[in-house]
Amino acid sequence: MVRTPCCDKDGLKKGSWTQEEDNKLIAYVTRYGHWNWRLLPKFAGLARCGKSCRLRWLNYLRPDVKRGNFSDEEEETIVRLHEKLGNRWSVIATHLPGRTDNDLKNHWHTTLKKRLGKNVHTERHVKAAKSNSSGANPDKDSIYNNGFFLEGSHSPTVSKTSDPDPDPLSPELSSSEFSSSDYTTHQNLFAEDGFDFLDACLEDVNQNIWTESFHISQVTTQANGIDNFHGSDAAKAMECVRAESPLSYHNENLVVENDDFGFLGAIEPITENSWTEAFVADMSLIPNELLVPLVNESESYFSSTYDSEDLWCLNDNSHDLDVNLFQ
DNA sequence: AACCGTCACAACCGCATGCGA
C-alpha cells in the first residue's frame, strides 16, 4: 500500500516556528479545536503540514505544558516508569501532568540516561569491591539504590553481569534491549515492591478526558496590559483571543474533540498578559459547510441575525468534504 | 574575538495503529 504524504511537500515551511505562526495556531485551536490536523493549517493560515502543527501544539503551545526543570520527584517517576515500561514515553507522560512524551524523551537522553550510567558505573565498582573483600554475592537489593531506585529494583545493566566491562553510556542501558525474561523479572520485582501507583494514576487520566464542550467563559479574563506575547503561555493567548477577536463574543462555546483537552480545566487566572497584537482567525477561509449551528440550522455563522445564544461548531462531516474544496 | 565541543530542546521522519468506508 502506498501511503499518501502527510502534507504537500511544496511550499510548506519547515524548521522553527515563528511567533506569528504560534499565534495563529493558538488562536485557531483555542477557538475551533483540532478537528482535523491535516486541514487545520489551511484554515489557520499556516504554511505548515498538519503533522507539524499537531506537534507544535501538543509539545509546546498547549496551555498545560509544564516547562522548566524536572523536579526530583518527576525524575524519579520517569526512571521508575522507564524501568517498568521501557521507551513508551507517551504512557510515561500520562503520569507526569504537564510533561509531554517529547520532553521526557529528551530529558532521558540528555540527562537521566547519562546520570544513571554514572551511577551504574559507580555501583559496579562498589559491587566489585564488596565481592573482592567478602567473596560472597552482595545483597542484590542494595545494588543500584542510588536515590533513583528503590530497594529491590534492578537496573538492566546490573542484571547483565556477564559483560566484563560495559560502557556505562552504551546503548545497553536502553530498555529496548531487554529480553522478555528481563522485562518479566522487572515487572515482578516492581510488584513485590508495591509498585502499584500506575493503576491509581490511570483513574486520573481517564477523568481528564473531555466529554462535553468547553465553555470558554469559565476562564477568567483579563486581557488588558498586554505587552509581549510568549508562545509558551498559550493560556494567555486564549484570553486574548477571547477578548480581542471581533468574533470572539460570538463564540462563547467551543466544541472540541473528545481527547486531550482536559488541560482547559486547569487554566489559572491570568495576572500578566503579554500579547502584542490580537490575532483574528481568518474566518473567510472556513467554508460555511464546516460551520453549522447546534441549535438553529437555518442561519449561517456570519448571519447578521446571528443569535448569541446559539451554539456553533465545526461540521462533524467536514472530514468527508473534498479536500480540493479548500484549495 | 573566534573557534569548537557539548548540551538541551524543538522539530522532523517513518512506521504503527485504529477506524470507517
Next chain:
DNA sequence: CTCGCATGCGGTTGTGACGGT
C-alpha cells in the same frame, strides 16, 4: 476483509545557547 486515511508514537536529526580554549 481490504483499503485509505488520520493520528499517535518513538527514533533521530537540526539548531541555538553556552562555556571552554
